[in-house]
Amino acid sequence: MKFTISPEQRQFAGSVQDLLSGADPAGAARAWARGRSGPGRKLLRGLADLGVPALLVDERHGGLGGDPVDLVVAFEVIGYHAVPGPVVESAAVAPVALTGGAARRWLPAVAAGESFATVLAGPEVPLALDADVADFVLDLRAGTVGEVRIAHRVRSIDPARRLFRLAPGESSPVDEGGRAFETGALAVCAQLLGAGQWLLDTAVGYAKQRSQYGRLIGEYQAIKHLLADVATQLELARPLVHGAAVAAAGGDPLLPREVSAAKVFAGQAAYLAARTALQVHGAIGYTEEHDLGLRLTKVRALLGAWGSASFHRARVRRAVAGAA
Known part of the structure; x- marks a missing residue:
């Protein structure tokens, strides 16, 4: 691909x-x-x-x-x-x-x-x-x-x-909606990637500005490691989402498996980004006025939209078992 x-x-x-x-x-x-x-x-x-x-x-x-x-x-x-x-x-x-x-x-x-x-x-x-x-x-x-x-x-x-x-x-x-369902789930995968990237970018920006005990919090190794983990997970999920899009464009019969794998990994990456961004921001992230709250609730809702993680994991398992 x-x-x-x-x-x-x-x-x-x-x-x-x-x-x-x-x-x-x-x-x-x-x-x-x-x-x-x-x-x-x-x-x-x-x-x-x-x-x-x-x-x-x-x-x-x-x-x-x-x-x-x-x-x-x-x-x-x-x-x-x-x-x-x-x-x-x-x-x-x-x-x-x-x-x-x-x-x-x-x-x-x-x-x-x-x-x-x-x-x-x-x-x-x-x-x-x-x-x-x-x-x-x-x-x-x-x-x-x-x-x-x-x-x-x-x-x-x-x-x-x-x-x-x-x-x-x-x-x-209208026609049977199988391919339409996969396209909807794929679009949600892309939304999760985008939301996760915003959360990472915002957390990195905040870590470069917020000081604690006389140092920017972004200088602490613990914060660097948290943000690096998020960046890694997003970069691992992105090829799966793009690969599922290529499979959809090519009419691949394994499209359900590709979309489900992408949904699971994109959801995991976005959820990690949400947890980490909240941890970096602290209590301010809970306030209604901060834009972080919009992404936290958005990611939480999208995790279950167009099939839960358990639904998509089960589809991957069935596809793998059928190919064995």
Whole structure:
């Protein structure tokens, strides 16, 4: 497999980085958590102007006709900045799951950033993310697409991830959602990598500024070792995520195994980054005003999103046992 990111993909990631660095994703996430979607929608429109939701949409429907590697490159930056909203559902899952008339109906608006999807996928994705702003719901287990009818909201560990139970509504059939599920899980892997990298960068920056007992805390070997462990784990997880994206782009039959391995390792790396960043920051990391808290809750929620670690480990075990 080739893991090298192309110059064009690096440039695209740089454009997404420039957009989000010049905006206020943290403020948009806090507003989104309070039910004010305006700032978040503005942020998502900016991503649409760059073509993020159009990456996997076929050119016939106004998209860019890209592949999952392009998607992972963008979603790592999105995860770095903790962008709120149903971006995985709209940009990663809907373009893969929707075909035929459903694709013609919904994908042009999705590619333009004018419509959003929410997704259900059995026990791994039992609740609909941001259903209150979604225009349609995809049920990957049932193979249907239809209207959104909210039953009630369910509390999430991450306030910016607004979860809902849905009531039955009118729907129409779409293709089986196996590949769509893998693409959604892959996008979450990239988000975890991005969040972990932000946590590492922020902890390193804080360690270079915070003094204790007359020395910068970053000068202590214990702190250096903690941060080095995080950097190592992120660098070990990144090739697995990129490799899974290559497998998805090539239609590899072992894609579920690749995605599950990537989800496990990306989750472990991001969780270690979260624990270490909190340890380096101390009590200030618990405050609502500090942006660290946004990533701590985001990582915790993403660990279980699109399949828990135990679910993905079990898939890897079954794949390995089947190949033996």
